[in-house]
Amino acid sequence: MDRTLYFILLLIALCSISECVQRKYHFINVWKTWTEAQRYCREKYTDMATADNMNDMNELKKSLNDERVWIGLQKTGGNKWQWSSGDPALYLNWATRQPNGKYECAFMRNGEWYDWSCSNSLTFICNSSNMNTGLVFVNQMMNWRDAQSYCRQNHTDLVSVRNQNEKQQVQKFINDSHISNDVWIGLFRDSWQWSDQSHSSFRYWAPGEPDNSRGAENCAGMRQLTKGHWHDYSCDNKYPFVCHEGEQILTKSIQNLQIS
Template sequence: MAQTLYFPLLLIAVCSISECVQRQYHFINENKTWTDAQRYCREKYTDLATVDNMNDMIQLNKSVKVNDKGVWIGLQGTRAYNWHWSSGDPVLFLNWASGQPYSGNNCTVIKNGKWFVGACNATWTFICYNMSRGLVFVNQRMKWRDAQSYCRQNHTDLVSVRNQNESQQLEKFINDSQTFGSEIWIGLFRDIWQWSDQSNSSFRYWKTGAPQAPDDQRCAAVEQYSCGQWGDYLCSGKWQLPFVCHEDKLIVIQQNLSWSEALRYCRQHHVDLVSVQSVEMQYKVMNVVKLASTEAVWLGLRHSCALGIWFWVSGQTVCYQNWAPGNGTSEEDCEPTVRSGAVQSGGDQSWISRPETHKLNFICRNY
């Protein structure tokens, strides 16, 4: 009886514990071109550093020993412009007005329910997304990048729109806010920049005036003399700088195992099946799950028939949730087998409930 009572109390106690750092940074104090630095990182670690958010940026700067040079990270210019959501969500849905996007502008406003490209230096009101409150209309006119900073500091990020349902919800929210007809920033932008590890991260931390003219020969470097913001330099030639590599903390195992077999594998070869306790961790899972060969991938998520709850095998209760409709209920069918949680490898990568005997790829954590 004591053990039964202790278990849910333990889960409640750890619900507020923050996520562990999901990527380890390694500062290499050797001067190399960006391409040579990339080769070094891929041989010794995972790749040149990727930065997903400001917390990552703080951790990366802590790893850098004081120097008066820039420090290469894994962001490189390309020949093509690509659309990104500020939040890092994959771009799976677009709702352009007729003839859009028609110009070289790189930020997006919504007007009368449709999307238009706009000059990023124009000032408009905007909509943030907040994990607790949902959509938040900010009745202040700001440039797109300033609006992005405001949302990240005060909420979660500028709003993303991943499907038709969310588009309709956003339009209803705007109408209810009595802002119909005016241009409003959303979180969609485009640029030429791509991370070396091909991740979806849309985080940018450019210093004022950077980057320079679009160029597929330029790469990003952290400048400590610019308060850790980024400048852009020629990737090769005279620019030889120290650099930061990263080592991934999440690994997709492309073996088809039952949930219990996957749990045993992760604990024997790594640390554990992954727990997803925040939207930031969900983005990291979304970045790696695309490597899977099955339609869904096991997480460290388990249903207790005795207690009627879902829990993480790490001992945490399920605070953050990303269930697909109809999944993740407390009253799961425990016959003929227990249910476990998986993340879809396609679509909007929501969580689904599956019998633990299903054979799927899985994600281990190394931290």
């Protein structure tokens, strides 16, 4: 087999796409507005910091040398449904006349989905890698974001229903567990987007955030007081910030190959 092709196949087998992308974060201890920080990061590095998962967040938390730090998340005009796990919502199973456009979180009833206010309380289902079924029913009433935090802290995340097969698995779990009430699932509608146009829907909001408490809080930052969880702030505020530079390790390795 050609040496180049063998090396490519080996790399693909050893790592997923997300694991083959390396980000290096840079804490910039200069106070700038969000837009000024974005311009600086794009000129000096790749862009403002993006987070795809908790591994990224653990690295970002190392930048918390100050009370508040900008990251590259900003509210946009778009508002799309997506999964808490970070997967896009390509499969949709809404009940009749749903969603009605008023609310931003979703629950499941008799195998179908309904949108509802995220501040309401329901029981919920978590994904878990430690159970035979991969699912855990939490018989506690929580709002959607508290349920999300609970699942992430104690299991993996709020349950995703990304296709017909997963819908059947979740419905069977509900039937076998004799769950008669509505349950939160990990589907939510979000108008926040990363500066580098990443499609990551990973979110790490502090409880009750984003709240737009003072109006026009359209940019996101980490806060030391809440252990790195995110808060929404006015983009005109000035804080230190985090940039990232990234490279695709797989692409770079292939380019550096000496073809035999």
